[in-house]
Structures are given as structure tokens and as C-alpha cells.
Amino acid sequence: MLNATVITMNRRREIIQDGAVAIEGNKVIDVGKTKKIKSLHRGEVKIDCSGKLVLPGLVDCHVHLAQALIRGCADDMALIPWLRDRVLPLQGTYTPKEGELSAKLCCIEMIKSGTTTFVESLLHWRYGFNEIARAVEKIGIRGVLSKSLMNIPGYASHKDAIPEGMVEDGETTMRQTIEMIRRWHGKANNRIHIWFGARTPGACTVDFYREISENARKFKTGITIHLGEVKTDLQFLRKEFRMTPMEFMRHCDMVGPNIIYAHGVWIPPSDFKILRKTRGTVCHCPASNLKLASGFAFIPEMLNAGINVALGCDGGPSNNCYDMIREMKLAALIHKARLFDPEALPAETVLEMATLNGARATLWSKELGSIERGKLADLIIINQFSSHLVPVRNPVSNLVYAANGGDVDTVIIDGKIIMKGRKIITENEEEVIQRAMDVGPDVDKRIGLNIRSRWPLK
Numbered sequence: 001m002l003n004a005t006v007i008t009m010n011r012r013r014e015i016i017q018d019g020a021v022a023i024e025g026n027k028v029i030d031v032g033k034t035k036k037i038k039s040l041h042r043g044e045v046k047i048d049c050s051g052k053l054v055l056p057g058l059v060d061c062h063v064h065l066a067q068a069l070i071r072g073c074a075d076d077m078a079l080i081p082w083l084r085d086r087v088l089p090l091q092g093t094y095t096p097k098e099g100e101l102s103a104k105l106c107c108i109e110m111i112k113s114g115t116t117t118f119v120e121s122l123l124h125w126r127y128g129f130n131e132i133a134r135a136v137e138k139i140g141i142r143g144v145l146s147k148s149l150m151n152i153p154g155y156a157s158h159k160d161a162i163p164e165g166m167v168e169d170g171e172t173t174m175r176q177t178i179e180m181i182r183r184w185h186g187k188a189n190n191r192i193h194i195w196f197g198a199r200t201p202g203a204c205t206v207d208f209y210r211e212i213s214e215n216a217r218k219f220k221t222g223i224t225i226h227l228g229e230v231k232t233d234l235q236f237l238r239k240e241f242r243m244t245p246m247e248f249m250r251h252c253d254m255v256g257p258n259i260i261y262a263h264g265v266w267i268p269p270s271d272f273k274i275l276r277k278t279r280g281t282v283c284h285c286p287a288s289n290l291k292l293a294s295g296f297a298f299i300p301e302m303l304n305a306g307i308n309v310a311l312g313c314d315g316g317p318s319n320n321c322y323d324m325i326r327e328m329k330l331a332a333l334i335h336k337a338r339l340f341d342p343e344a345l346p347a348e349t350v351l352e353m354a355t356l357n358g359a360r361a362t363l364w365s366k367e368l369g370s371i372e373r374g375k376l377a378d379l380i381i382i383n384q385f386s387s388h389l390v391p392v393r394n395p396v397s398n399l400v401y402a403a404n405g406g407d408v409d410t411v412i413i414d415g416k417i418i419m420k421g422r423k424i425i426t427e428n429e430e431e432v433i434q435r436a437m438d439v440g441p442d443v444d445k446r447i448g449l450n451i452r453s454r455w456p457l458k
């Protein structure tokens with residue numbers, strides 16, 4: 001990559017004008033001024049990046065792959081009916097083929113908007129875990145696949161919240177997770193990691209959470225859980241256990257640097273001490289929290305308290321897209337208005353959340369998050385030659401406030417070009433889109449749903 005503006009995200013946060021990145025195999029071997037890099041490295045493939053930005057690939061720390069196919073199935077609804085009447089029943093009818101199709105659709109969308117690493121948080125067995133892992137392997141993205149674990153069919157105090165097609169039992173979910181760790185963890189040249197996807201409080205007993213934590217340590221892997229997403233979560237833990245969300249997590253041994261707590265809207269400031277001490281990550285999902293009216297997480301406050309905060313897009317019914325660039329803008333904006341403070345969460349901090357903090361959250365901080373010698377070559381190239389991106393005064397500001405996923409031109413993951421000139425090389429994008437258009441309505445019909453435009457279709 002030559003003649004680029006390189007946002008390195010290195011320790012000094014250097015931005016190299018007329019910069020170049022040299023890649024060998026799957027690693028960055030050098031980064032600096034184009035003239036210097038050209039004189040030191042020959043490079044078989046040269047990508048001219050004149051007028052373009054090069055930055056580390058974005059890390060989406062909270063994704064539901066299986067929800068791309070049910071995009072727009074539950075707009076403008078409250079969380080419990082949203083989940084109980086639409087999202088879970090629809091996913092509860094999936095065949096492995098549909099799970100795989102949804103994952104492909106989601107991965108294409110993520111790559112096309114600059115995400116190179118994602119954390120899938122709850123993969124039900126019925127979505128076809130092996131098929132999804134194979135799809136991730138083929139398309140070339142880097143991903144954490146978390147197998148869902150539960151031993152009560154509930155959500156907070158709602159005992160009937162999980163419909164039949166989505167109920168799993170503790171023993172089976174644990175066995176399947178361990179089976180998938182043995183089969184897939186570290187596969188695809190270490191692009192695929194398998195984590196424990198513990199379901200939300202109300203779906204697991206305290207002992208089961210403890211077992212999950214113990215096994216995550218044993219297999220040296222991570223855990224992700226939805227925590228304090230809506231007010232009900234907080235009220236449930238208060239009523240049942242007389243604890244705050246993080247007190248409950250500590251009680252269940254679900255604390256540590258290998259845990260991502262998704263949403264964290266209702267994690268109170270009194271919990272910050274536990275979070276900082278145990279070095280867990282909170283994954284902020286602003287679009288989802290806004291759309292479901294869940295509330296505003298204390299993100300600038302958490303960052304000020306020294307807590308690692310990453311960023312996530314969540315899913316097709318709650319966002320409804322998987323575009324981390326749009327997500328960065330939302331994150332940067334909503335806290336300014338909440339705090340009446342335009343200086344809250346500047347663009348640079350948000351980009352750190354989407355790169356370095358995500359790398360730390362996924363336990364890949366030594367390999368990802370910045371463009372530096374020895375790190376993995378997961379990079380994206382943004383085309384700045386666009387009416388909405390000029391003139392360039394501060395490239396980070398342009399990226400966070402003015403760009404969108406459609407500005408991503410080229411994506412390199414693990415040293416391989418996965419998308420070039422917006423064309424995905426490793427998968428047949430047109431075919432996936434066509435199949436998604438055909439299959440989507442079929443899934444709705446199975447549960448008797450007929451979602452149409454609210455305005456008359458002529």
C-alpha cells in the first residue's frame with residue numbers, strides 16, 4: 001500500500017502522510033513514508049492508495065450473525081415482545097442452511113463496511129455451527145464464534161420468554177461448546193476463535209455461570225454475555241439476588257479480562273470499580289440501545305474510570321445494519337447530547353474503541369488494533385475522493401463524522417485481499433443477496449408473520 005494517509009493507531013497515534021505499509025505473509029513488516037518503504041521493500045503486489053486512508057480493520061464486538069436474515073422483522077417494538085414474539089420465534093425456525101446464509105450475508109455486509117474482526121455472541125446449535133464456521137473460514141474474515149449456553153428457558157423474570165425452537169439445555173450446550181472449541185478454536189490460520197456465549201441472567205443458574213467461567217479458563221478462551229441491556233435486567237437482579245449487574249457477575253465468577261459484557265446500559269457507576277479491577281470489556285451498542293429505547297450507557301464515564309469499552313452493531317432487527325462506521329458516529333454523538341457536552345467522546349476516542357479497545361476485548365491486542373511492525377495485516381482502505389469527504393482537515397474526524405461503510409474500498413484480512421474496489425473476492429455476493437431475498441419471506445411465513453410496508457403498496 002503506497003501513497004496513503006496511514007492512521008497507524010500506534011502508541012503515539014501517528015498519522016503518516018504519503019505513507020506506505022509493507023506486508024509479508026499475514027503480517028505487517030514495515031510502515032512509514034512511501035519513499036522509505038519503497039526503497040527497503042520490493043513488494044510483489046502494489047496498491048496505490050493516492051487520496052485514500054489506510055487504517056486498522058474495525059472490530060465489531062457484538063454481532064448476531066443469524067439476525068441479518070431477519071433484518072427489519074420487528075421495528076418500533078419494546079424489547080420483550082420484540083424478542084419473544086418476533087426475533088426468537090423467527091430464529092427458532094432456522095435450518096442450518098438458513099443460519100449459514102444469514103452468516104454469509106452478515107459477513108459480506110461487515111467486510112463491505114470495514115469490519116475485519118467480529119464477536120458473534122449467541123450461536124444456537126440449530127443455526128448450524130459447523131456450516132457457519134466453514135462460511136467464516138471461506139470468506140476470510142476474522143471472527144469469535146460464541147456458542148449459546150443456557151439452562152433455564154427464561155429472560156430476567158420472564159419465565160416463558162424463550163420459545164420452544166430456541167430452548168437448549170445446560171448439559172448439551174456445554175458439551176457442544178467444548179466440542180466446537182476442540183474442532184474450531186484456532187482454525188483457519190487462527191482466524192476463528194470459539195468462545196462461551198452465556199445467555200442473559202434469567203436463562204442460567206449461578207452454578208451454571210460458574211461452570212462456564214471455569215471452562216473458559218480451562219480452555220484459555222473468552223465469554224460474552226448480554227448484561228444490563230434494559231432496565232428489567234437491573235430490576236430482576238435487584239429483586240432476585242439483591243445485587244447490581246457486576247456484583248452478580250462477580251458472585252457467579254463471571255469476571256475477568258476474557259469477558260465482554262454487551263450493552264451495559266444499566267451498569268451503574270457503583271459497578272465501575274469491579275469492572276476496572278477485573279479488566280472486563282463493556283461493548284457499547286448505541287444504535288440498538290436507541291432503537292429499542294433501552295437507555296444511554298455511561299460510556300464516557302466508564303472510559304474515564306479506566307474501563308475498556310469497545311463498540312458493536314448488535315443485529316438485523318435492533319440496528320438494522322452492521323456498519324461500524326455509522327456506529328462510530330452514533331457513539332460519538334449521543335453522549336454529547338446526553339451530557340450537554342460537545343467535548344464528550346471525541347472522534348479519536350471512538351476510533352480507539354472500534355480498533356484498539358476491540359482488539360483488547362477479543363484477546364488479540366498483541367496482533368490487532370493498530371498498524372505496526374509485527375502485527376497481523378488486517379487493514380482497510382477508505383476512499384476519501386468523495387463529495388462528502390473533502391476537504392480533509394482531520395482524517396479521523398472525516399472518518400467518524402462524515403464517512404459511512406460504503407466508503408470502504410479495499411479490505412485486507414490476515415494479509416489477503418478479501419475485497420478490492422468494493423468487490424468481494426472470496427464469496428459470490430450477488431448469489432447470497434438473491435438467496436436472502438428469496439428465503440427471508442419464507443422464514444416469516446413459518447410463524448405466520450406477514451410484515452409489510454405500513455404505507456400502501458401499489
Ligand SMILES: [Zn+2]
Binds near residue numbers: 062121314315
Ligand atoms: Zn445482542
